[in-house]
Each structure stands twice: as C-alpha cells, then as structure tokens.
Amino acid sequence: MTSEPDRQPDLSAECLVHDLNNVFQTLLEAAELLSSDPKWEQLSGTLFHTVERGRGIVQSFNSKDRVSIDLAAVVDNAIQFARDFAQTVQGCRLEFVTNVDSGLRIQGQPWAWERVLINLFLNAANAMPNGGVIEVRAWRIPGWIALEVADHGSGIAEEILPEIFRPRFSTHASRGLGLHIVDTIVKDHDGEVTAANRTDRPGARFTIRVPVEGVLVNRATA
Ligand SMILES: Nc1ncnc2c1ncn2[C@@H]1O[C@H](COP(=O)(O)OP(=O)(O)O)[C@@H](O)[C@H]1O
Ligand SMILES: [Mg+2]
Structure with missing residues (x-):
C-alpha cells in the first residue's frame, strides 16, 4: 500500500500575488519616472491609481472580511x-x-464593489466605442439598496439576454468573464443583479439589489 502524500497548502494564489506585486512595483517605478515630466504628469497619476487598485484587488483575493462601505465613495472611485x-x-x-x-452604506468589501461597478462601466464603454453617457443611480428601498447602471449604447439583443451572465459568454473577442464576476460578487453579498434593455431610449440597464448594512439575510442552508 502506498502512503498518502503530505498535504501541502495550495500556494498557487500566494505565488500569483507574489509575481503580480513585482509587476505592480515595475509599474510604480515607471509612473515615478513619468511624474517628473509635466507632459506625462496626468498619465503618471493614472498609473498610480491603477496600481493602487490592482493591489487592492489582489489583497482582497479570497478575503471574506466585511466592512462598512460608503457606496458613494465606491461609485466615485469606479x-x-x-x-x-x-x-x-x-x-x-x-x-x-x-x-x-447620500448616506447609503452596505456591508462588504470595497474592492469587490469597485470591481462590480468597473465591469459594468467597461461593458457600457464597449457598447459606446466613441464615448457616451453612463447613468448611475442608487437609492434605498426598505431593507435593501438598489443600484442601477444604464448606458446609451445599442442595448442587448433579446435572444442573448438569458446568456450574458454565463462565464465565457461574449459577443466580442473577449473572455466573457465580466458579468460572471459581477454576478458572483453580488451573490456573495446576498444580493441579485438583473439585466434589461432600457424602455426610454436605446441602451442597457443593469439593476442590483443588495441588503442595506446591518440587515441579515437568511441564507438557505443545505
Ligand atoms: N452595457 C452593455 N451593452 C450591450 N451589451 C452588453 C453590455 N454589457 C454586457 N453586454 C453583453 O454581454 C456580454 C458578456 O459581457 P461580459 O461578461 O462582461 O463579457 P465581455 O465584456 O468580455 O464580452 C458581452 O459580450 C455583450 O454582448
Ligand atoms: Mg466585460
């Protein structure tokens, strides 16, 4: 009989974080260099913010920590x-x-909520390749916060609406993971997200419902 191999903790995520931090460090050095030239000052600021965001996302990887989040600040950052x-x-x-x-707070991970909004905003940007308007609304309903992102693109073909949250579904030469990430994070925070076409003008509308801070949702136990 062969003995069981020693069980090693899965280090793959930690190794990924290690290597990504080297990438971030290189980007920071480049941003630092650029910042000394007034011509590149703005780009250098963009790089600094982007690295900060990347580090936040990496640090929140696999973290289940929940903090009180000011929704307006998350919207501004995204x-x-x-x-x-x-x-x-x-x-x-x-x-x-x-x-x-004002004053809308939810319980969760700030970086996770930024990822939700960023994915929705970038999809909207894809739908408006020459630029355009993105409308963001958030308001309180009893026990919940509703958050809506609507764009002025051409909308989503009715026949693909039931497919778009499926991982790897994409109508572009793209990975098709953005809406899967959105759906996973929202569900992880006991919320739900739906997609529809606008009725007032062409464009898509994504609506999220998430429990307001302090409201416990009874999860079904298996
Ligand atoms: N705002 C939007 N307007 C039009 N179509 C959208 C919008 N958001 C998502 N979609 C559709 O949903 C698909 C899946 O989106 P996503 O999961 O983010 O993957 P990806 O952006 O990589 O294609 C997109 O390929 C696109 O067809
Ligand atoms: Mg996307």
Whole structure:
C-alpha cells in the first residue's frame, strides 16, 4: 500500500500575488519616472491609481472580511477608473450622470464593489466605442439598496439576454468573464443583479439589489 502524500497548502494564489506585486512595483517605478515630466504628469497619476487598485484587488483575493462601505465613495472611485480606462485605452470620453442618495452604506468589501461597478462601466464603454453617457443611480428601498447602471449604447439583443451572465459568454473577442464576476460578487453579498434593455431610449440597464448594512439575510442552508 502506498502512503498518502503530505498535504501541502495550495500556494498557487500566494505565488500569483507574489509575481503580480513585482509587476505592480515595475509599474510604480515607471509612473515615478513619468511624474517628473509635466507632459506625462496626468498619465503618471493614472498609473498610480491603477496600481493602487490592482493591489487592492489582489489583497482582497479570497478575503471574506466585511466592512462598512460608503457606496458613494465606491461609485466615485469606479468612475475615476472607467474614465482613465476610456481615455487611455479607447481614446474617448465617458460622461457620468450620477444620482446616488447620500448616506447609503452596505456591508462588504470595497474592492469587490469597485470591481462590480468597473465591469459594468467597461461593458457600457464597449457598447459606446466613441464615448457616451453612463447613468448611475442608487437609492434605498426598505431593507435593501438598489443600484442601477444604464448606458446609451445599442442595448442587448433579446435572444442573448438569458446568456450574458454565463462565464465565457461574449459577443466580442473577449473572455466573457465580466458579468460572471459581477454576478458572483453580488451573490456573495446576498444580493441579485438583473439585466434589461432600457424602455426610454436605446441602451442597457443593469439593476442590483443588495441588503442595506446591518440587515441579515437568511441564507438557505443545505
Ligand atoms: N452595457 C452593455 N451593452 C450591450 N451589451 C452588453 C453590455 N454589457 C454586457 N453586454 C453583453 O454581454 C456580454 C458578456 O459581457 P461580459 O461578461 O462582461 O463579457 P465581455 O465584456 O468580455 O464580452 C458581452 O459580450 C455583450 O454582448
Ligand atoms: Mg466585460
């Protein structure tokens, strides 16, 4: 009989974090160099923010820690990232129209919620390759917070609406993971996300419902 091999903790995630931190360090050095030239000052600021965000995402990997989150601050940070992305990568401008009720707080991981919004914003940017308007609304309903992201793109074909949250579903030459990430994070926070086409004009609308801070949701036990 062969003996059981020693069980090693899975180090793959830790190794990934280790190597990504080297990547971030290199980007920081580059940003530092650029910052000394007024011509590249803005780009250098974008790099600093992006690295900070990358580090936050990496640190929150696998973390189940929950803190009290100011939703308006998360929305602002995600908007800043999406603007940077659209300008640097797509060469276009996104205009954000926000209507976020003050004092909205949810329980969770700030970086996770930024990822939710960033994925929705980048999908909206993809749907408006020449730039356009993204509307963000958040308001309280009893026990819940509703969060809505709507764009001025051409909307989502009705026949693919039931498919879009499926991992690896994409109509672009892309990974098709963005909405899967959104769905996973929202569910992990006891919420739900739905997609629909706008009825007031062409465009897509994503609506999220998540328990307001302090409200416990009874999870079904298996
Ligand atoms: N705002 C949007 N407007 C139009 N179509 C969208 C929008 N958001 C998502 N989609 C559709 O859903 C698909 C899946 O999105 P996602 O999971 O983020 O993958 P990816 O962006 O990599 O294609 C997209 O390929 C696109 O067809
Ligand atoms: Mg996407």
